[in-house]
Amino acid sequence: MSQFQGDAIFWVEVEKIRPNQYQPRTEFDEAKLKDLAGSIRQYGVLQPLMVTRYEESREDGGLSTYYELIAGERRLRASKLAGLSQVPVIIRSTEEQSRVRLELAIIENLQREDLNAIDRARAFDRLQKEFSLNNSEIAVKVGKSREYVSNSIRLLALPAEMQQAVIGGAIYEGHARALLMLSDRPEEQKTVFRDIMIRKLSVRDVEKITREIAVEKARKRDITPQIEALERAFAESLGTKVEIKAQEKGGKLIIDFFSTEDLEGMLAHIERRVISPQAESPISEAQEQRNDMVDVPSTLASVPPPPSNDDDFSLKHFSI
Numbered sequence: 001m002s003q004f005q006g007d008a009i010f011w012v013e014v015e016k017i018r019p020n021q022y023q024p025r026t027e028f029d030e031a032k033l034k035d036l037a038g039s040i041r042q043y044g045v046l047q048p049l050m051v052t053r054y055e056e057s058r059e060d061g062g063l064s065t066y067y068e069l070i071a072g073e074r075r076l077r078a079s080k081l082a083g084l085s086q087v088p089v090i091i092r093s094t095e096e097q098s099r100v101r102l103e104l105a106i107i108e109n110l111q112r113e114d115l116n117a118i119d120r121a122r123a124f125d126r127l128q129k130e131f132s133l134n135n136s137e138i139a140v141k142v143g144k145s146r147e148y149v150s151n152s153i154r155l156l157a158l159p160a161e162m163q164q165a166v167i168g169g170a171i172y173e174g175h176a177r178a179l180l181m182l183s184d185r186p187e188e189q190k191t192v193f194r195d196i197m198i199r200k201l202s203v204r205d206v207e208k209i210t211r212e213i214a215v216e217k218a219r220k221r222d223i224t225p226q227i228e229a230l231e232r233a234f235a236e237s238l239g240t241k242v243e244i245k246a247q248e249k250g251g252k253l254i255i256d257f258f259s260t261e262d263l264e265g266m267l268a269h270i271e272r273r274v275i276s277p278q279a280e281s282p283i284s285e286a287q288e289q290r291n292d293m294v295d296v297p298s299t300l301a302s303v304p305p306p307p308s309n310d311d312d313f314s315l316k317h318f319s320i
Contacts, residue, residue: 009048012067016049020069022101023111024115024123027167028077036074037081037234038147045075048088050104067091102125105143117173118163123153128153128259135261147239150262157183164192171196174203181210181241188213238266 029234049072055063069076070092079087106115106123127133133141135149142149155176157161162179165171175196182189192209195201199208215228223231227244234242234253241256257263 011088011090012051013086014076014084016065017049017067017069017076017089020071020073020101022105023069023117023127023245024106024126025073026176027116028074032076033048033078033081036078040078040082040084045079045084045113047075048090049075051089051091052093052101053091068147071104079266107142115168116167117152117155117176118166121155124149124153125229135259135265146261150259152176152267153259155181159179159186159189165193165197175201175206178203178206178210184241185213207280223315238269240266249299258318272313 050070051067052070053065054068055065058064076087104150106120124135124138127138127141128135135153136146139146139149155166155173158166158176158179162171162176164175166176179189179193182192192206192213195209196206223244223246227246231242231244234244234255240253242264243254245252245254255266257266278305288307
């Protein structure tokens with residue numbers, strides 16, 4: 001099979017180019033495609049598409065050539081709308097692994113900010129499950145932080161209806177992240193989601209509502225202000241939901257996680273604090289961040305110091 005190396009540009013027929021089976025995008029804005037098609041009619045395709053070249057046998061015994069798209073599906077679709085018969089391409093080696101083709105498609109979309117939050121999350125999830133990459137490895141490849149990748153994948157825990165709302169642009173990613181706070185309260189989550197759709201609530205409004213529901217839940221659990229403050233501090237430090245169940249002696253510390261990668265990240269975070277005794281405690285640091293960012297309710301701002309018997313809250317009394 002012929003292979004082309006380097007960045008030479010070739011012109012190939014659009015009907016010979018097949019879609020990328022690893023394309024992470026599922027939605028294409030028709031209005032924007034028409035705008036791009038108009039630009040292509042006037043100026044042509046300014047950036048070549050990226051493809052791989054294949055040959056297949058025909059019924060008459062001969063060979064025919066086709067190309068599989070790696071990056072540039074919007075340009076290809078718009079070129080067809082514009083009536084072009086050929087488009088410029090750069091041909092990559094067919095030895096490129098499937099993972100590389102998916103990575104290139106994701107990176108192209110991320111660089112243009114074309115992916116909605118759910119398509120991005122699904123793409124990261126595919127890299128994780130199909131190619132055994134962890135969140136840190138994915139983060140390096142796409143130029144984002146590990147937390148960015150992890151938080152994106154968490155969006156897939158939302159019900160299908162809410163995911164579709166993100167894909168369709170009915171709600172923002174910020175709405176979706178706020179709704180995740182109510183994952184353990186599906187009825188309240190659905191109610192807040194309906195309110196977003198009907199009342200067009202802002203992200204800040206939804207964050208306030210979900211926070212109030214979480215606080216109300218804590219009150220119904222009949223926990224002390226001190227335990228409530230500790231839960232929030234742990235949650236902010238570890239970046240996930242944390243629940244403390246105090247018992248007569250000791251209790252349980254329940255930490256939510258979505259993957260082994262999450263657990264490894266939390267462990268690394270705890271180990272860093274143990275190794276660096278100069279670092280502030282997660283509780284005091286989280287409290288300081290809250291004071292900088294939001295108005296702290298007086299009941300929390302005036303939380304009394306822990307009792308002199310520090311052993312009551314020693315980790316040895318808690319199980320995870």
